[in-house]
Amino acid sequence: MRLFKISLKNVKHNIKNYTMYILSMVVCIAIFYNFMCAGSSDDIEIMKDFTSMRALIGMCVFILILFFISFMNYSTEFFVSRRKKEFGIYTFMGVENKKIAYLFAQEGLIIGIISVISGIILGIVTNRMFMMGMAKVVGENTSIDFEISYTSIIYTFIIFAFILMYSFIREYIKIIRMETSELLKSGRSDMKDYKIKSSWLRFSIGILGLVMFISGGYIALNYLDYNLNMSHVIIISPLLMIIGINLMCRGFITEVVLRISKNKKILYKGTNIINFSSMSFNFIKNNKVLAITSVLIVCCITAFTSGLSTKMMFKDLMISKFPYSVAASVQDKNQEMTVKKAFDSERGRELFNTDFDYIKAELYMNSNFGEYKEKDPIISYSDYERIRNIQLDPLKKNMKIEKPDDNEIVCLIPSNIMGVSFGKEANMNGKIYNICEQKTGYIFSEDIEGNTDMAFVVSDDTYKTIRSSSNKEDIYKYMVISLKNYRETENISKTLDNTGIEFSDAHNFIQRDYQMFNLIYFISVFMSIVFVIAIGSMLYFRYITSAIDEKMKFDIMRKIGVDSKFINKSVIYQAILFFFIPYVIGISGGIFGGIFAKNALNVMGISPILEAIGIFTLIYIVYIFITARKYLREIR
Template sequence: MLFKLSIRNMRKSIKDYMIYFMTLVLGVAVFYVFNSLESQQAMLSISNDTREIVALITEMINYVSVFVSIILGFLIVYANNFLIKRRKKEFGVYMTLGMGKKNISVILLVETILIGLLSLVIGLIIGIFASQLTSIIVAKMFSADMSHYQFVYSSAATFKSILYFGIIYLIVMVFNMISIGRYQLIDLLQAHRKNESIKTKNLGICVLLFLVSVGMLAFAYYQVTQVFNGSQIELLGQMILVGCVGTFLLFYSLSGFILRVVQMNKGHYLKGLNCFVLRQMNATINTTVVSISIICLLQFFTICILSTAFAINETIKKDLRDLNPVDVSITSYVSMNEGIQGNESDVFDVLNKVDITSADFSEYTFANVYNANVYMKDSLAPIVDEIHDSFPYLQLDDAEETFMSVSDYNKIAKQFGNEQIELANNQYAAICDYDNMKNLRDKSLSKGTPITINGQSLVPKYDHCIYGFVVNSASHMNMGIIVVPDQFVMNMELRAMHFNADYAGDQEHTKLMEERFRTLEENGDLAYTVYSRIAMAENATGLTALFVFIGLYLGIIFLISGAAILALKQLSESSDNVERYKILRKIGTSERMINHSLFVQIGIFFAMPLSLACIHSIFGIQVANKLLALFNQNDMLAPIAITAIFIIMIYGSYFVITYLGSRSIIKEDSMV
C-alpha cells in the first residue's frame, strides 16, 4: 500500500522533482567521468612516464572527489528540504486521515530511494558514455595512439560513485525522518499560508552599509591588482575575506533600499506588473541574502578556476612550441660535475657510452656560461630598494649574474631563430624571457647601469632586455644572462655548458635517441641535465591536464551547486506565492503578463549573483595571473569565452527548467 502510494506520489510530483533529479544525475555523471580517468589510460598507447603523470592526476582527483562529495551532500540535503516544504500540506492530509508519522516517513523513504536509484542509474549511464569523450581528450593531450580504441567501462569509478552516493543518501534519509518527526499537524495543514518573515530594514543604515560594501570591494580590488605582487599570500587571504564580507553587505543593503529607490520613478514602477515583480524580488532577496552571497562567491571561484585552467592549457601549448626549437638540450653545471673543461668532448665522452655520436645530430651548437663575481645588487643597483619592497624574498646580495660571450650567444640565437647581438668593446646586453624579471631589468637598463668586470666598466647597449634563452624549456624561466664581448670571458670562472642539437634521421631514429637518453638517466650515468623536446612535451602536458581536469571538475560542481540552489529557492518562492498569482488573475491580468513577470523575476534572481561574480572575476583573474606568473599568461579572451560557454550551458539549463517549473506550479495550483 505505502509502496504504491509512493509510486503514485512520484508520478504526481515529477515536475517538483525535476530540478532535484537533474542535479543528482549531473552530479553522478560528473563524478563518474572524472573518477574513470585511470581506466581511460589503460587502452591508450602511451609511454611509462605519461602513465605516471596520469596516475598522479588520478590521485589528485581522488582527493578532490571527497570535497566534491561534501558539496553534493549539502546540496542534496538542501534540495530535500525544498521538497518536504513543498509537500507539507499533503503530509498534513495524510495525518488527518489517520496515518502516523512513521508511515509518512516510510513513504518519503521509499520515494527518496526510488528517485535516488533512478538518478544513480541514469547518471552512471550518461557518465559511462560521456567518459568516452574523456578518452579522446586524454589521447589528444598526450598524443596517444587510438588505433586500438575500445569502449571502456570503469568498475572502480562505478564503485566510488555508488559508495559516496550511498553515504550521502543515507544522511538525507535520516534528515528526512527527523524533519517529519518535528512537524505538528497544525504546522503541516497551514504550511501554505506561512511565508518566511521579512523584517523591515532601516533605510539610512542600508544606504550606509551599501557605501561601506562598495568601499570594501573597491579597496580589495585595488590591493589585489596594484599592491599584491604574487608572493604576499597573507595579504591575498585578507583581501579575500574583505571581499566576502563586502559581497554579503552589498546584497544585504540592496535588499533594504533598492525597492524604495525604484519607487521614486513612478512611471517605471507602476508600468505593467513592475511593482509586483519588484516587491517579489525585494522579498526574495531579503530572505536569501546569505544564499545569494555564497552562490556569488561560488560563481566567482568557478569563473576564475575555469578561465585560469584553460589559460594555462593554452599558454603551455604555446610555450612548448616557442621554447623548444631543437630536439634536445644538454646542460652541465661545474658544481655538479667538476671534471668538465667546457669542451665539446665533455659532452660526447658521456654520450658515447650509449653509442650516441656527432653523426646522430644534423646540427648542434656548444656554448659556455660563466661567473664574474657580479651580483644582481650590482646590475640592478638603481632599483635595489624598489625590489626589496616589492619582492622581499629575492636575495639580490647572493644572486650571482651569469655571463656569456657574444659569439656563443649568437650561435644559439641563430639556431633558435632569435635576435642576434652586436657589441662594442665597452658594451654589454642582457637577455631574458621571464616577464617579471624583464620588467625589473628594463628599469635598470633604462638608467644606463654600468657593470665592472676585471676592473673595466661596461655600459648597456640597449635600454631594455633582449628576448632570448639558451636551452629548451617548458616555460619562460630565463631570469637573465649578460652577454659581453668575447675577450671578457677568457678569465672568467666556468659555470656551465650548454649543448643544443637536432637529431639526424627519421622518426625511428628520433625514437631510438630518446630511448638512449632515457637509459642514461635511469642508470644515473648522465652527469648532465637533458631537456628533450618530446620529454618536455609529455611533462608539460601532464601539468596542463592536471590543471584542466581539476579546474573542470570543481568548476562544473560549483556551477551545478549554485544554479541548483537558486532554482530550488525560486521554485519554493513560486509555491509560496500561488495565492498572489490567483489574485492577479482575478483582477484581470493576462497569462502573458503573468508569465512575463515570472520570467523577469527569475531572470533578475539568477543574474544578480552572476553579475557581481563577473565583476569580482575581472580582478580575480588578474590575481591568478600574478600567482601563475611563471606561465606568462597574456591572452585571456579564448579561456574566458570557453568558460562563458560552460556557464551558459549549465546555468542557462537551470534557468529554463526553473522558469518552466515555476510557471507550472502557479498554473496548476491556481486551478485547485
C-alpha cells in the first residue's frame, strides 16, 4: 500500500513529463475505439459494401495495435532514462531493485489506465460525429444515433490492458537487471562518445543504403515503362526503400556531418562547433529511431496521398464515367434522327451538342498483365481535339496529347483500369504502330465504349485509311450532349428508352455504388493522424532523453560564461536538424510512394502529394517547436 501511495505521488510530481504521452495515447485510443465501434455498428452495417468495409477497418485496428506496442515501448524507455538517477538514490537508501521496478511499473499502469479511460471517454463523446462523418463521406444519408458500445469499450480496455502489461513488465525486468552504478551514471554516460571518428565502412554502408533507397523509388515511379507487374512492385519497392533508409540512418548521416565539420570555416561559424559534436552523437545514438520515424513518414505521406487521390478520383469519377449528360452510339440514319430529335427537345438548356465518328478495330499488344487482344474504338486526332476543347474542365485540362504521326497511336486508358501499361508497339489490322503515348482518358461514356475498353487516337490520314478498309458494321457515330443542369436528363432518356439504341445517361450514376473509394479516404486520414502522432512523439521522447545526458555540458558552458542566447540558439538549431533528417528522408520516400499511389489510381496532377506534404509539415513544425521548448526547460 505504501508503494502505491508513493507511485501516486510520483505520478502527480511527474505529470508534466507524462503530458505528451497521455495526450498522444488519448487521441489514438479514441480513434481506436471509434474504429472498433464502426466495425460492429448497426447503422454502418446497412451500407452496401459493409463486408469489405469491415475487413478494411479490421486491418486498421491491427495496424493500430502494432503502433501502440511500439509507441509504449519507446515512451517507457524515455521515462526510465529520466528516472535512472532517482532509482539509483532509492538503491542507496536500501530499496531493492524489485521494489523500484514494481514502483515504476505501478506508475506506468496508473498513467496507462488514465490514458485508456480518458481515450475511451473521448471516443464515446466523438463517436456520433465519427460515424456521421463516415456515413456522409461514403454517401449514406443514414441517421446516426448516439450510442455507447459496451462491447467496444470492453475490447478496447482488454487490448490495452494486455499492451500495458507487456510494455511495463518488459521495463520491470530491465530495471531489475540494472546495476546501481548504471542507475547513478545518468547525465555522464556516453560523454566519451562525443569524439566520434569518421569511418569509411559506415560511409560505404550509407552509400549502399542511398542507392537502394533511390532504386526503390525509381522502380515505383517507372515500373510501367518496364512492364513490371504492380503486385511485384508493391513488395519490391517498399522493401528496397525500408532497407535503404535503415542503412542510411545507421551512420551515413553522421558521416556527412563529420565530413562537413572538417571545414573550419563552417565549424567555427556561429554555434556550429557545439552543434556538430552534439549532432554526431545524437545521430549515432538514435539511428534506429531516425530510421523508424523516416519509414513512418513515408507511410504517412503515402497513406495520406492515397486517401486524397482516392477522394479526387471519386470527385472525377462521375465525369470519367459520364463525360456527357447523355451519349449514344448509332450506326444508321434512323437511329441518328431519333437521337437528334431527343437532343433537340433540350434546345436552349445544353452546354454543347456534337458528334464524331469512330471505328472498331482489332488490336494486339503486350502489357504488364500479359497479352492484350481486343476490338477497340479508334478516333481521329482532329475529332479528339475538337471534343477535348468543348468538353468539361477535367478532360480539357488533363488530356492534352501530342499529335501522332501516321505510324503512331495514342492509347487512352480508362480510369477504372489501374496499374496497366503497354509495350512500345500495337498490331492493328495487321499493321504495326508505335505507341507514342499512354494517357488516362474517358472520351467515351460508361456502358457504351470506354467502360472496360481501351480507346485509341490516330492521325487524320491514318484514320481515313483505316476507315476506307473497314467493314460498315465496324463504323459508328457517337452523339453526345451536355446540359447546364448536368443530370436532368429524364426527357432524353424517355425518348431513347425502348428504341434499341445504345445510350448512356449521367443520371444513372449512383454515388452509393462507390462507397469503398470514400471509405479509403476517410480511413487514410485517421491513419495518417496516428502516424503523425507516432512520428512526433517518438522523436520528442528520444530527443528530450538526450537533454538528460547533455544537461551537465550546458551547465559547464554557463559557468564559463557562455551566453544563454547562444545556448538557446544552439538547442533550437539542433532540434530542427534532428527532426529535419528523418523529414527529408521520409518526404523523399513519401513522394515516391505518393506518385506510385496516384498513378495506380489513375489520378492526374500532383495536388494530392503537395496537400499531404503541406499538412504533414505544418503539424511537424508544431512538434519541433514543442520539443525545442521542452528541451530548453530540461537543461536549465
